[in-house]
Amino acid sequence: MTNYFAYLNLKRLPALLVVFLLAVILPIVRAAWGFAQEPDRGDAIVSGSIADASTLIPILASDSASSEVCGLLYNGLVKYDKDLQLVGDLAESWEIQDEGLTIVFHLRRNVVWHDGRPFTARDVEFTYQKLIDPQVRTPYGGDFERVKALEVPDEFTVRVTYKEAFAPALSSWGMPILPRHVLEKEDLNTTRFARQPIGLGPYRFKSWKTQEKIELISNPAYFEHQPFIDRAIYRVIPDVSTIFLELQTQGLDSAGLTPLQFTRQTDTAFFKTHYRKFRLPSFTYVYLGYNLDHPFFRDKKVRQALNHAVDKDEIIRIVHLGLGTVCTGPFIPGSWAYNDRVKPAAFAPALARQLLAEAGWRDTDADGWLDKEGKPFSFTVITNQGNEERIRSAEIIQRRLKEIGVEMKIKVLEWSVFIHQFVNKRKFEAVILGWSLPREPDNFDIWHSSKTREGEFNFVGYSNPEVDTALVEARKIFDPEKRKIYYQRVHQLLYEDQPYMFLYVPDSLSVLHNRFRGVKPAPAGIGYNFIDWWVEKSRQRYRLTP
C-alpha cells in the first residue's frame, strides 16, 4: 500500500487523470454514442424469399435462392469486397505468372470444414474436376474448360495454367469450394449432400423443410470469426403480397421490396419504427434490343433516333417510381469498367423525327405513321410474361414512339417459348429483356460478332470490328487499370451504335428490421459484412435454445 501511494506523486497526476478518463468515462460515452460497443451474440435473422432453393451444391445451383444460401455455407478462393474489388477469401494471396497464363493461389491454413476436417488444396482440385466433368450438370463449366492444367504443389498451394491468358478467370475462382472428403465417392447430380451440405462458411446447415424454410446456425470455427447472429432462417413465401403482410406483423426481418412498397406501402409509422429501408443500385439493366438484321434497324441513324424518342427518365418515374438510373451501357455504373463520359442521349422527339427523316422515314401518306418505300414503320417488340416492369416499360415506349409516328406492337410470351422459339432463333424484330451486370465486366458472349449462332447471346446480331478486338484484347489483361481502357471504349461504341436501346438500371430495394446493428451499406450492397451484424440483447426476438 505504501509503495503504491509512493507512486502517487503529484507530477503524475495529469497522466492519471487521462488514464481515469480513458478507463471510466470513455466507455460510457461510447455506449451512449453507440459505436464500438461490444456486440451481443444471439437472435436470428428471418429473410423472406419468393422461391425455395433447389440445391445447396453451389456448382449446380443456378437460381438466386440457392446461391444466396450457399453464400453463407461456402467460400471461394477469391471474393468481391464491399467496393467491388477482387480480394482473397480462401486464398490468402495469389500471383499472376507467365504473362497471365498461370495463376498461383496461396491458401489459408487455418480453415476447417463444418465437420472439423481441414480445408486443403485437394478440395480446390476436386471442385475443379467436378466443374469440368461432363457428367456433372453444372452451368459453370465454361470458364474452367480454358484451364490447361491444375496442379497442387503442396497442401496449401494451387497452380492453375491456362491455354491462353484469360483475365475473367481470376473472378471465376470465386466459385465456392466443395469438400472432397465428403463428396469423393458421391454422384454430384443425385447426392443427398445437396440437401444436407457441409461447407466451411460462416454458417452451418441445420435444416431444410422444402418450400417452407432453410435454417442455418453460426459456425463457431469460422476462420474470420463466429458470426454474432446465431441463426439465419430463409422462409419461402411465394407471393409478394404475403411477404408484405408478413412484414406488417414483423414476421420477417428482411425482404426485397417493390418500388411501390418502398415508396408508399412502407411509408408508415409502423415501418419507420421497426424497419430500415435500403436503396442500392441493382446489378441488372433492362434494354430494348433490335434485331440488327431487320431492314428497319440496320441503319444506325434509326436506332439513334428511337433512342432520342424515348424518355428513359419517364420510364423510371412510372415503372420504378423514380427508383433507378438511366442506363448507358452494359457495365456496373461507377465500376472501373464503366465509362462515365458516356452521357445519356437527350429526350428529343424533334431530333428523332429529323434523324428518321434523314434515314428516309417520312409520313408521305399523312396517316400519322412514318413510312419508307411504301412500308409503314411498324414493328413488334416481344417480352416475357411475368415481368410487369418490362411490360409497362414497353407500354410507355409504345406511346412515345407513336408520337413520332412509329408503331410498336407488344407481344408478351411465355418465358420458355420466348427464349427458345423467338430469342434463340432470332425470330424477333425487337425484344425487351434484362441482363445482369456481373462484377467481372467481360461481355464477350453478348457483343462479339462470333456469338450469333442459335442459342448464343449476341442474338441481336451486333457486329463491330473495333468492339470485337477490344473484347478479345481486354480478356488478356489482368490489371484493371489497363483493362478498363478497352471496356470504356466498348461502352462508348455500344452507346453510339445503339444495338440496344439501353433503358435503365433499377435500384435494388430492401427492408431490414432495425434491431440489426453493424449494417454498413456499400457499393456491394449490405450483405457483405453479415457476420459482423448483431442485435442488442434486449431487442433480440428469437432464442436458440429453450
Place this chain on the structure above:
Amino acid sequence: MMKRNPYLKIGLTIIGLLMLITLFAPWLRSADPAQIDAAQLLMPPSSAHPFGTDQLGRDLLTRIIYGARISLSIGFIAMGIAVAVGILLGSLAGFYGRLVDTLIMRCADVMLCFPTFFLILAVVAFLEPSIFNIMAIIGLTSWMGPARLIRGEILSLKEREFIQAERALGASDARIILRHLVPNALGPVLVNATLGISAAILLETGLSFLGLGVQPPVPSWGNILIEAKSTLGVAWWIMIFPGLAILVTILGFNFIAEGLKKIIG
C-alpha cells in the same frame, strides 16, 4: 316464367345491366383504358375517377368496364366451346351407343379425373397466355358436364314414341339429333353452362393470380384485381372495386342458373 322466380329476376337484371355497360363502354367512359398518366398514379376515388386510378394512373372504372368485355367474353366463349364440344360428343355417344359411347364416355371419365386447374395451368403456362388460348383451354377442359347431361337425356329420349315415329318416317340421324334430341336435352345443359360461365371467369382470375391469365395491357378482371396484391395498404380501391365487380357478376350468373333450375326442375 319470371313470376315468383326472384333469383332469375335478380340474375338477369345484373347480367343484363352488365351487358349494356360493356356494349356502351366507349360512351360511358371516354378515356382510353390503357392511357397511362404519370401525374395520377394511385389516386383515390374522386369525381374524375370514381373508382380511383391504378399504378400507372389509369382510370380504374374505365378499366373495369373494359375488363368486363374481356372477362365476359372469356366466360361466354369458353362455355360456348365447352357446350358445343359437349353437345357434339354427348349426342354422338347417346345416339350411337356401343363403341362410340364407350369411347367418348371413357374419354370424359379420364378428363374428369384430372384436377382441371392443373391441366389448364400446365397448358396455359406452356402456350402463350393469349385470351384465345385461355378461352379454348377452359372450354376444352369443361365439356364433360354438358356431354354427360346431353347423353343422359338422349338415352332417355331416344326410345320415346316421337323419335321412333320420326325414324320410321325416314329422318336422318343428324336431323333427329339436332331437331329433336338436342333441343329437348338443352335445359339442364343451360343451367350447367350458366354455372360454367361464372366458373370460367373465376378461373381466369385464378390464372391471373399466378401470372398466367390474360396478359396486360389488355384489361381483364383477373389482372386488374391482382394489382391489389402489389398495392396492399395504399390503394384499397383496387382491392375493393374489381373484387366487387367479379363478385356481383358471378352472383348474377349463379342466380340465373338457380332460377333456370327452378323452371326446368
Place this chain on the structure above:
Amino acid sequence: MSTYIIRRLLGIIPLLFGITVVSFFIIRLAPGKPVAVEQSLNPRVSPELRLRLEKQFGLDKPLHVQYLIWMKQIVRLDFGRSYIDSRPVMEKIAERIPLTLGLNLAALVLIFLIAVPLGVRSAIKADSAFDHSVTFLSFLFFAAPTFWLALLFMQFFSIQLGWFPISGLTSLDFEYFSAWGKAGDSIRHLFLPVFVAAIGGFAGLTRYMRSNMIEALRQPYIATARAKGLPESAVLYSHALRNALLPVVTILGLSIPGLLGGSVIFESIFALPGIGRLFYEAVMTRDYPLIMAEVVITAVLTMLGNLIADISYACVDPRISYKER
C-alpha cells in the same frame, strides 16, 4: 355387390392408360424446353452444354419412344428424377402430399359440418328468410375469387385483429414449444387456409343438401312415416335425412379435383409447401418428370377417390347395388 366392385376395378385399367396418355402428351406436345436445359439465358452456359443436358434427360429421342420409356418406368412406380434438383420425383411428391391432403380433408370436414346442417335447415324451412339468407350467403362466398378473400381475411384477421399468423405452417420457435403449444400453433397457422379452401365448397354442398332434402321430403315414404305417427323430428332427421345424405358421399369424391386444383392458389398465398405449389413450380420450370408425375398421381388419386365414393355409396345405399349397375 362384389361383381359391381370387380367391374369397377377393371374399369380403372383403361382410365389409368388414358390418364398417362393425356398427362404425357398434353405436357410434351407444348412448345418450349425445360428450364434446366434452357438455363434461363445465362451467358455462362454454352449451347453444347445444353445439348448435353438434353441428351442426359433423353429429350433428344422421338416423343413416342420417350412415352414408352416413361411408361416402363412408371409401372414400376418410378417417376424419374426432377430436372431441377435431381431428386427422385416420388420423394418430392411424397414429402408434399400429406399437407395438401390433410388440408383438403380438413376443409372437407369443415364444409360438411357447416353445409349439411345449413342445407337441411334451409330445406325444412324452404323459402323462409333463413333459407334465402343461407342461399344468398353461400352464393356470395362461392362468387368471391379465392385469393381475394384470402387477402381480405389476412388483412382483417391477421393484421387488424392479430388472431392468426399470416402464413407458413409453424412458428419459427415451433420446436421449442410444448406438445399443446405445438398443436395450438399448428391450428392457428392452418385455420385461415382451411377456411379459405373450404369457402367455395360451402355453396355447392349447401345447395346440394338443400335440394336433396327437399326432394326427400317430397317422397311418398315421408307420408308413410308421418302416417305411422312418427314425431316430426324422426320424420326429418331419420327418414328424410338418411335418404338425402347418402348421395353426398359421391359428391365428396367428385369434389377432390376441384379442391386439389384450388390448392395451387391458397398454398401460394399462405406459403404452404403442398403439392399445388409444387405443381406450379414444376410448371414454371418445366420440370417434365415432376409435372407428369404430379398430373398422373393427382388424377389417380381422384379416380380412386371417386371409386371409393361410388363403392361406399353402393354399400350404404341399398338401392344402388341391386339396380342396374
Place this chain on the structure above:
Amino acid sequence: MSEQPLLEITDLRVTFDLEGRRLTAVDGAQFSVARNETAVLAGESGSGKTITALAISRLLPPNAAISSGSIRFNGHDILRMSQEELTGMRGKEIAYIFQEPVSFLNPVFTIGDQIAETIVLHQRVAPQQARRQAAQLLEQVRIPDPQRVLASYPHQLSGGMNQRAFIAMSLACQPRLLVADEPTTSLDVTIEREILDLLMELKKSLGFSLLFITHNLAIARKISDRVIIMFQGKVVDQGATDTVFRCPRHHHTRELIQAYEKIGKL
C-alpha cells in the same frame, strides 16, 4: 247404426295454396264410417278422395289447409288435437296403406326396421320384442319367408310382397280404422285379388273399420258395405252399396256406373 260412428266428417273443406292461387280441393265433404264397416270412397282421380283421406289424420302437404269443417274420430275432435295427441293417434288408431308400396316404404331401411319402428313407437316394447312381433305379423299377412323379408329392403321385393309387408306394418298396432288409398291399383290383377282377399280376411279376424279409396267401382261394389262417391271435391252420393248402385242419386254416379256397365265390369 244407432251407436256413434267411428269416424264422422262434417262439412270438410280443404284448400291449396298454389303459388298464390287458392284452390279448393275438398268442398264440404260430409260422411261417416261406422265401426267394423267397410266404406269405399270412390271417384275419378282428382275428385279429392285422397286429400280427404289424408285430412283424416291431418297428413296434408304443407301448402294445403283444412279451412273449415270437423273430423271426429272415436269421439275426439281431430282438428283440435295437439301435435302429440295426433302423433299418438296416427299409426295406433288410424293406419294407412298406400297405392305404390315401393315408393311409400323408405328405401334405405329394411322391412323389419320399418315394421319394428312402428311397434316400438306405439307399444313401447324392446326392439327385439318388436322384431319378433314383426315376424308374426308377416306370417299373418301370409308372407312365406318372414325372416328373409324382414332383412330385405323394399326394392328387393315384388310389389305384392311389399304391399303385404305394408299391410303388416299398418296393422301392427291394431288400429281402429285402416285407410287404404288405392292399395291395389299398381298391382297385377291376380295380386290385386290376393291383396283384397287378404284385407277382407284380416278385417274379419282383427275387426277394424276400413275406409277403402278407389276409382274402381267394381272393387267398390264387391267389398263395400257403404259407398261414398266424390266428384270435383264434393260428396255427391253416398249410402249402402246396393242402394247407391241400384238407384244412384247424382248424375255423375249414374255416368260412372254406366261407364262400368258398358265394359261389362260390374
